[in-house]
Amino acid sequence: MIEISGVSKRFNGWSAVSDLDLEVAEGELAVLVGTSGSGKSTTLKMLNRLIEPDCGVIRIAGRDIRSQPPEILRRHIGYAIQSVGLFPHWTVEQNIAAVPQLLKWPQARIRARVEELLEVLQLPARQFRQRYPHQLSGGQQQRVGVARALAADPDVLLMDEPFGALDPVTRATLQQELARIQQLFGKTVILVTHDIDEALLLGQRIVVMDQGRIVQQGGARDILLTPANGFVREFFNPAEVGVRLLGLVRVEERMRRGEHADGAAIRADSTLREALSVFITRKVPALPVEDGQGARLGALRFDDLLGARA
Ligand SMILES: Nc1ncnc2c1ncn2[C@@H]1O[C@H](COP(=O)(O)OP(=O)(O)OP(=O)(O)O)[C@@H](O)[C@H]1O
Ligand SMILES: [Mg+2]
Known part of the structure; x- marks a missing residue:
């Protein structure tokens, strides 16, 4: 579904992503983890053309993403970003409805979809629909960002630390909800997280990045039991590996x-x-x-x- 081959990106001569090869199958949920600055967000942004790679090819559903204008491409990719990025002068409802509006859905369908998503994300519609982003807490803004990404029911979801600002209870609920939506509707998802337990819980495949390169990818059990190098071993914290393995069964x-x-x-x-x-x-x-x-x-x-x- 998603094929990244030989992709590199330099900023001011400095390599952010180097010769990246990554394939994510249709209906798969892959998690990107790695230290800060290892190129995870840059990788996601290249997938929806917010950043253009210096070289290499990216295909989604078999099609080179350069074959269509970025704004058309983005209508079919849900994207929830690290910094939330809601439109400040739009209400919660308008923010969530952004892509369905572009796709010219009938108004009644848009309204029903907004209500459904607010429900799923535990933001009662009556209370939240008409608010502006500055009238929401950080975690509430983040949930609106996730709702916006899901709104047009895209086949591909790119999620960059979507639950970072949430308390553990809300976070656990939304993790379960994401897993449910992904499995039920066969979404192809790339999720970036700094939370190792979230990565192990949700990732059908875990991709570990360091300094713009993939250092290991595989199932949670493989990565915990046979880390490819010292970096991966330390990253998953040897002191926690035992309980993390228990968490997989x-x-x-x-x-x-x-x-x-x-x-x-x-x-x-x-x-x-x-x-x-x-x-x-x-x-x-x-x-x-x-x-x-x-x-x-x-x-x-x-x-x-x-x-x-x-
Ligand atoms: N627009 C930009 N201009 C210059 N450098 C950039 C730009 N965007 C990212 N970088 C650099 O590229 C590298 C990778 O950044 P990226 O945002 O992909 O990291 P990340 O893995 O998402 O990190 P984090 O976990 O902190 O979010 C970093 O060193 C960053 O400073
Ligand atoms: Mg990032």
């Missing part, structure tokens, strides 16, 4: 069906990392496991955290 994959344990149950869809936390706080050797409806399914023993039984 659901309780249902390790639990013993039909086995009994006492106490309050944990949900089968929680992660082993969450289970570890419950083990440590309760100081018990086994936890009962239930499904989403509260029906008991079995038990998880502490040892099960170590691996699947033989």
Whole structure:
């Protein structure tokens, strides 16, 4: 769906992105991580032609992005930026409706879409629709920015630290919502984040950048277990690798069906990392496991955290 080949970009003779090759399949969610200044935002901006590469080719859906004017290209790519970038003299509703207006959607459809998105992003329409960006908190502005990116239902979403300014609870809700939208509608997403746990949670593929180059890409487990070099190892913090690996596995994959344990149950869809936390706080050797409806399914023993039984 997205093919970047041999792309470089220099600013004032200084390399921001060097000879980048990256492919993101249709319906895939790739996460870009890396130190500040490693070229992540520049990469996203080259995809919607806010920045033109010095060399190389970028194709989206098989088509060289230079074959259409930038403003037409951007109507089909949702883009949520690091600095939010709302139009200050437009209301929340007008900001979200920007691309649907350009695409000449009927007004009733635009209005319904704005309401739907405000709902999803937990900004009640009655309260927020008519406000201006300066009347919103930083996190609320950020959510309007995400709504604007989603508005015209684009197949490709570029998200540059879209949840940076949010509290952990709202952030977790929106992460789940993004994962749901992406899977349900098969969106191709490139997400930039500084939050390693967010990257591991959402990324079907994780792309690690350093100094304008990709130093490693792969699944979360591969990157945690076999970092390509010292930079990647340090980036994922060796002291956290164990719990992060536990965070990749659901309780249902390790639990013993039909086995009994006492106490309050944990949900089968929680992660082993969450289970570890419950083990440590309760100081018990086994936890009962239930499904989403509260029906008991079995038990998880502490040892099960170590691996699947033989
Ligand atoms: N318009 C510009 N003019 C000059 N230099 C630029 C410009 N945009 C980016 N750079 C430089 O290019 C490099 C890569 O910047 P980029 O914004 O892509 O980094 P990033 O990985 O997104 O960093 P962060 O995590 O801090 O957002 C940086 O050194 C930055 O200073
Ligand atoms: Mg950036």
